[in-house]
Amino acid sequence: MTTVLSSGPVPSGPTRRGAARVLPGFGLTLGISLLFVALIILLPLSGLAWQMSQLGFSDYLRIISSERTLAAFRVTLSAAALATIFNACFGLLLAWVLVRYEFPGKRLLDALVDLPFALPTAVAGISLVALYDKSGWMGTLLDGMGLKVAYTWWGIALAMVFTSVPFGVRTVQPVMESLSHDIEEAARTLGARDWQVFRHIVFPQLWPSFITGASLAFARSLGEFGAVIFIAGNMPFETEIASLLIMIRLEEYDFPAASAIAGTVLAIALFVLILANLAQGRASRHLNGGA
Amino acid sequence: MALHIEDITKFYGTNQVLDQVNLSMQDGEFIALLGPSGSGKTSLLRIIAGLQFADGGRLSFDGEDITGVDARLRRFGMVFQSYALFEHMSVVDNVAFGLKMRPRANRPNKGEISDRVRKLLDMAEISELGERFPSQLSGGQRQRVALTRALAIEPRLLLLDEPFSALDTKVRKGLRGALRDLQKKVGIGAILVTHDQEEAFEIADRIAIMADGKIQQFDTPNNLLRSPATPFVSEFLEGMGSYHAAGAGI
Numbered sequence: 001m002t003t004v005l006s007s008g009p010v011p012s013g014p015t016r017r018g019a020a021r022v023l024p025g026f027g028l029t030l031g032i033s034l035l036f037v038a039l040i041i042l043l044p045l046s047g048l049a050w051q052m053s054q055l056g057f058s059d060y061l062r063i064i065s066s067e068r069t070l071a072a073f074r075v076t077l078s079a080a081a082l083a084t085i086f087n088a089c090f091g092l093l094l095a096w097v098l099v100r101y102e103f104p105g106k107r108l109l110d111a112l113v114d115l116p117f118a119l120p121t122a123v124a125g126i127s128l129v130a131l132y133d134k135s136g137w138m139g140t141l142l143d144g145m146g147l148k149v150a151y152t153w154w155g156i157a158l159a160m161v162f163t164s165v166p167f168g169v170r171t172v173q174p175v176m177e178s179l180s181h182d183i184e185e186a187a188r189t190l191g192a193r194d195w196q197v198f199r200h201i202v203f204p205q206l207w208p209s210f211i212t213g214a215s216l217a218f219a220r221s222l223g224e225f226g227a228v229i230f231i232a233g234n235m236p237f238e239t240e241i242a243s244l245l246i247m248i249r250l251e252e253y254d255f256p257a258a259s260a261i262a263g264t265v266l267a268i269a270l271f272v273l274i275l276a277n278l279a280q281g282r283a284s285r286h287l288n289g290g291a
Numbered sequence: 292m293a294l295h296i297e298d299i300t301k302f303y304g305t306n307q308v309l310d311q312v313n314l315s316m317q318d319g320e321f322i323a324l325l326g327p328s329g330s331g332k333t334s335l336l337r338i339i340a341g342l343q344f345a346d347g348g349r350l351s352f353d354g355e356d357i358t359g360v361d362a363r364l365r366r367f368g369m370v371f372q373s374y375a376l377f378e379h380m381s382v383v384d385n386v387a388f389g390l391k392m393r394p395r396a397n398r399p400n401k402g403e404i405s406d407r408v409r410k411l412l413d414m415a416e417i418s419e420l421g422e423r424f425p426s427q428l429s430g431g432q433r434q435r436v437a438l439t440r441a442l443a444i445e446p447r448l449l450l451l452d453e454p455f456s457a458l459d460t461k462v463r464k465g466l467r468g469a470l471r472d473l474q475k476k477v478g479i480g481a482i483l484v485t486h487d488q489e490e491a492f493e494i495a496d497r498i499a500i501m502a503d504g505k506i507q508q509f510d511t512p513n514n515l516l517r518s519p520a521t522p523f524v525s526e527f528l529e530g531m532g533s534y535h536a537a538g539a540g541i
Binding site: 180182183186187188189191192196201204205286287 | 362367440450
């Protein structure tokens with residue numbers, strides 16, 4: 001949009017920057033931004049990388065492939081996957097209700113969605129335990145049906161669901177709000193049933209944000225600590241999550257092992273986010289007027 | 292008699308937008324609903340389409356009462372002001388959409404669908420655009436795709452909601468002729484909503500002039516000019532007389 005003025009190739013930096021410049025002080029703002037990114041994000045990460053580099057590759061493999069670590073990863077990944085699927089679907093539904101319908105208490109419900117972000121995760125964990133423990137009222141209820149949630153894999157998944165609810169809703173909601181009604185009406189005049197309109201018209205437009213929401217929820221669930229450890233039971237090989245194992249290794253002053261596990265969690269999270277980014281780019285190729 | 296509109300009344304809250312509207316159109320006729328904004332013409336079109344329902348009155352098509360029938364079952368092709376193209380689908384898929392959505396019992400098979408789509412694109416002279424996406428089309432091309440998509444369902448009636456308003460004057464004039472030709476070729480009735488007198492006079496067999504939720508007069512362009520029924524009509528059409536005398540009409 002800003003290239004209208006320059007017809008030929010742009011030879012020098014200043015001209016291009018001059019055209020794109022809206023706020024004064026590009027150098028200053030970018031410099032501060034980069035400093036922040038470096039201090040807040042990159043420095044801790046490089047600390048982790050440095051710790052990992054102390055480790056040989058065979059040591060890394062030995063730590064990662066130990067029974068206990070593998071079990072922790074299995075528990076964490078499977079629970080996070082379930083929580084993600086649940087939140088992606090539930091988030092879509094909740095966003096739909098919030099966007100498409102008017103009802104008393106709608107704004108309260110809308111505000112409640114953010115609560116898992118605002119609440120300290122430990123508080124969430126403790127309340128979940130109080131609720132789902134054998135003496136808690138949900139726990140008593142489920143116990144009667146022969147189900148056990150607290151101190152099992154299901155408890156872990158539940159805590160992950162709780163902490164990542166907002167991702168499922170808040171990523172899809174704005175896109176849903178911006179959908180034009182014309183398009184759905186056009187589909188209806190062409191003979192599409194309600195579910196066909198959703199399946200062929202509405203959902204494809206939400207898909208990019210749906211993927212983003214799901215991947216963020218997954219990444220968050222992978223690393224969730226506070227909410228999970230209270231309800232997990234934390235039995236090695238069974239209900240021990242990766243984050244807890246990192247904590248345990250740290251307490252044993254086994255920094256290399258802790259960093260190996262942490263680095264792996266980070267790599268998985270990054271991998272999922274990058275994958276989601278690629279998928280999102282593909283899916284939104286033709287949306288938003290971008291050719 | 293194709294479409295019959297009897298005493299259609301519509302309120303938005305306490306605000307009456309349509310006041311006992313009556314209108315009958317012949318098979319294959321091209322009708323324009325012409326009026327200033329807020330006159331109720333778009334509401335009337337949406338009620339005919341089945342996207343909204345009237346608070347009173349009756350709609351019938353070929354003798355069948357369609358007052359409460361869902362838009363999906365009316366088989367009226369509609370072109371929206373915004374064109375409402377499906378941005379995530381190619382032109383071919385946009386046009387094929389209506390056929391693909393049919394219940395399995397009367398859905399053509401894949402080969403038939405693609406044949407039909409080919410033919411339609413040829414007819415609308417956009418066959419070279421089949422693989423493009425809506426974001427890669429010009430305004431005029433988008434309009435043609437929207438029209439072709441509406442025609443693909445073999446509609447019983449064509450509804451056009453200000454289909455030219457987003458185009459520049461030059462493109463607009465060319466497309467008007469093309470629209471009229473297509474409609475003649477397909478042989479179905481059409482209802483065009485517009486606020487542009489020139490457009491209505493050039494394209495329509497009969498024009499319904501609307502104001503304040505009522506049809507002020509429904510007649511051929513010539514008769515409207517010769518004998519306006521109300522002061523509103525004569526005032527609204529002021530300036531059109533000289534246009535028509537100059538021979539620019541149909």
